[in-house]
Amino acid sequence: MRAALIWLAVLVLSAVPVVLSLASPLLQWRDPVYIAAGATGVLAMALMPLQPLLATGRLPGLGGFRGRRLHRIIGALLLLCLLLHVAGLWITSPPDVIDVFLLRSPTPFSTWGLLAMVALLLSAAITALRKPLRLRWRLWRVAHLGLAAVVIGGTVAHALLIEGTMEPVSKALLSLWLTAAFAGSLAAPLRHRASARRQG
């Protein structure tokens, strides 16, 4: 019963903002590439709250190794979403995206998005290179969590400042949900992480 309620809450908190953004009236005036570019951004943000919960084994039925394996799969999905998001925006309006990369965009939210993008790429890089570079686990973990905080902060600021397809109330709730999931996992009892480490 408790497990079912947790899953229901997770599903509602993450899925509702996505569904509402896919029902946005703005979509009728956008071509499929631009729609996909926006939707992949929203999807990435909705997947993010799962990450800290999976890493700390908080989701019922997905503790330990299974949770961390799904954490890696979702991490890869986030990279794919990021790629499609930027590529779709680039196709839709190349000069607007170039302005963002050159830090001369008129819209501050895009710079927050850029910050989140860089942090996500760095996080993926240190994770992929952890074994080849023989990064100490403790060092990797601190870097990964620091970068995750930047990804989440950047994503929330990016999303909140945009006047786009996301419905405002569900967007604010998703921002809260994402921040709370991350902050709550940081405060998770150390033994959770210690046991996760032994099994990993």
Added chain:
Amino acid sequence: MPDTRFPRRTLLAASGAAALLAASGLVVPARAKGLAPTPTMRGGANNYRPGAPIVERIGGGGFWMSGSVRRAGDGAPLPGQRIQIWAHTTEGHERDWHSHGATLTDADGLFRLEMPQIVPAFGQAHGHLAYEGDGFKTVFLRPLMASPKDTSLEAHFVLEPA
């Protein structure tokens, strides 16, 4: 015998202070400051299509873009100046040719062009305008709409001779 020392000292002090003030530049003589030229806005030139044709109306219309064009310095209205207008609207993306159109300012330096409703794109409901001509330096504007429900938007140019 009238005591003239005090008035004399006051006169010296006052004239000294006046000379200091004038030299310091804190007080400047009244002169025509002049109207400063409008700077190009960030992102204003994005998806600009040089030479987009002069049109009666962009697409089906329903939304009004208007504004004025004046000369820097004296602020004289500039008639016959070509202004290109484009935006993401209900009828197309910014990059689409049919989203672009140009118009000329009237005798009072004012312009007004009907276009389709602007809708939010790339995170903001905004329009684009360009002054395109030989007499003055090119200026690109990117005004924001206070609300995406607005059915008009204004932008004003003050141009600097090229």
